[in-house]
Amino acid sequence: MESADQSEPAQKQQKLAVKCPNLELAKDDASKLEIIQQEIENRKAFHNALQNDIAQLKKAKNESELIAQELNARIEKLQQSMEDDQLEQHKRDLDFQVVSFVKQLKDAEIVNDNLREDQRNMKDELMRLEEERSELEKQLKVSFSMPEKRWCFNGKIEKDGNPVVEFDLKPCIHYPIKGGSAVITFEDETVANNILEMEEHVIELGDCQIKIKAQPLKLPMLKEIEIQTQVCKNRILVSDIPKLPSTDQLLDKLELYFSKQRNGGGEVENVVLLEDSGNVIVTFVSEGIAENLTKKEFHQVDFRGIGKIPPLRISPFINGEIVNITVQEVISKRSALFTGIADIMDEEILRDNLEIHFQKPSNGGGEVDAFEYVPKGKSAIACFETDSEKEN
Known part of the structure; x- marks a missing residue:
């Protein structure tokens, strides 16, 4: 037993000797004990330092975990923000597309309005042209119903097949x-x-x-004159009129005849005799009467005291308006x-x-x-x- 007890301290001393290399230098047990105590204190200090390091590490670990949690939260928040930004950008893109579409729609509506306005203008222009064409047709028909003139050959002929159109005007410059x-x-x-x-x-x-x-x-002389003609809507020209002793009798008879509705007439405003031609202008109060009378062209008017006479010819009355005059200087x-x-x-x-x-x-x-x-x-x-x- 004693040998066993003695062997355990020896083993401890050997372990201590291993761990405390300075123990071999001790001369006696007291020195060894002091060395061992000193080593124990060192080990305690080392242990405490390790405990502090462990505590620091745990604290650092906890802080790292907190930081990691904060970073994860930030990452999640950033991801959410990025997703929100993407959604917002997508929404802005959609809004821009909507605004662009609305603008295009408005532009299309403006174009449609302009097209409709152009269409209305074209319709109005077509109506105007149609009225002008109708008026021109009327004026073309006038040439067939104008008072006849007697023509005779004056002995002049055109040479080389080039007719010359002359305006029979003798100017008098003041x-x-x-x-x-x-x-x-x-x-x-x-x-x-x-x-x-x-x-x-x-x-x-x-x-x-x-x-x-x-x-x-330097005399101003008329070079060109442009006259625009149109058929008067409330006047007629009466030609082929027989010569009567009294002009008043002629005018009264014509006014009486053309004022009667059964003759196609209406209320007469005035009747004027053209002295140079012997024709008569009859003016009606209302429009439309003149056009109806010219459609018949010939009217049989009974003049008392005169035998049977040929029918009177009714022609449209042409109004002329000077629209352009060109004057040149001659010496x-x-x-x-x-x-x-x-x-x-x-x-x-x-x-x-x-x-x-x-x-x-x-x-x-x-x-x-x-x-x-x-x-x-x-x-x-x-x-x-x-x-x-x-x-x-």
Whole structure:
């Protein structure tokens, strides 16, 4: 037993010796005991340090778990936020698509409105064109119902198959002349050119002289005239009328005839005789009567005291309106205007001196065809007609 008890301390000493390498250096048991106690204290301190480390580790672990939980919460929140953002973006995209679609719809509605407006305008234009076409057709028909004229051959023929359309108009130009001026027309065009080229002319008047200036006469002349015609809705033109002794009797009879509804007429406003042609214009108060009367064209009117006469011809009355006038400037080739004539003597004497001066070839003049002087303080209107002798 003792050997067993003695063997256990020996084993402990060996373990201590292993763990406490400084124990072998001890000389006695007291030193060993002190070393062992010191080692125990060291081990306690080490154990306590380990416990503190463990506690720190647990604390760090707990903090790490808390941080991990917070991070997980943040991750979940971030994921939720990302999902919400995606949903919001998707919603914005949908809203944008809706707004774009609504805008396109509104644009389409505007286009449709414009198209409908264009369609209405086109319908109105078509109606206007249709009315214009109908009116033109009426005017075309007028040519078949206008009063007849008698025509005869004048001996002229067109050459090379090129007909020339001429407007039979003899213009008369009215030109204002101020006081202190004179207008002279020479027989020879060359004389007028010479006078105009000289410009200033000195006129000897006894003991004195005057200077006057010659300038061309620039006359405004009608070049083109555009007339728009249309059928009058409340007038008719009556032609092929017999000659009656009394004009009043003719007008009264026509007014009486065309005022009766059984004759296709209506209330007559007035009846006017055209002296140059002998035709009569009948004006009605209401529209539509004239059109109905012209459809029949010929009307048999009974004039008392006159035997049976041919039917009267009823034609549409055409109104004409000037819509465009083009005026050009022409220069009188044989005439000249003289200005700056001082009123220094009797009008007749001054007139004679001027005419005599411009008749002399030495002064550049020649034979005078027409002469007119307007003294100061007065004015006149000179009338110019086409020069038939020089007309091309």
